[in-house]
Amino acid sequence: MGAIITKTLLSEIEKSNWKQFCHSHGMSEAEMLRMLINRVSPEASNTEDFKAIRNNKITIRLSTENLKKLSCRAKAEGYFYQTSWVNAAVMANLYREPILTKEEMGVLRDSNRQLAAIGRNLNQIARVLNIEFRESDKITKEMIEALSLRIEEHKTKVYKLLHKNRSRWNIHE
Known part of the structure; x- marks a missing residue:
């Protein structure tokens, strides 16, 4: 199936805010739009493009600003390593149960x-x-x-x- 393009007109302020929003979340505009569409309308999502990982390691990229926020929050909550905090955040989100330090x-x-x-x-x-x-x-x-x-x-x-x-x-x- 070929790719189909969706377009919309935005004001300069909307476009600027959109770019900044996407950048602050470490995603391109297209990635963010695709994620939002999939979240709002799960039946429209394309799970064929989902790539399963081969091992139990996941690498994420964060903007400098978000990495600083993550570091501050991890330290404030008593975590010695950023990775431990990220792992706890993922587990808490997956299981909806408290994850203790x-x-x-x-x-x-x-x-x-x-x-x-x-x-x-x-x-x-x-x-x-x-x-x-x-x-x-x-x-x-x-x-x-x-x-x-x-x-x-x-x-x-x-x-x-x-x-x-x-x-x-x-x-x-």
Whole structure:
């Protein structure tokens, strides 16, 4: 099938803005137009031209401006390597689930240790209440409230971490 050309008339301002938009996304005007058409009208896309890769490596080219933005964002979000941030961005987009940094994973590990400690405290309380019924007066209201407060603090910490992560990758439930 031969190629068919589509044309449109633009004002100087529209053309200038279009060129700048395409350039800022690291694409030619034709590539951007083709991508937009395929996104708006998937049934019009030509999947015959799709080229599958032969290995699990993908190379991308970014404008200098976009590379700077990527670097700043990766650093700000705690990534040591730009590639790690790009990989996390792709995975978050593909799976629509949070992708955690090593620091965030550490926070969640610490969180699990705290939950385990709380669980041990609850087991001790249950043991006292069930086995040593006569000594149940050793468990005070303050002890239960302190444990409840630790649980609430923990839940808030985990919620903030996951909320920050979902916001980073623009994942909404």
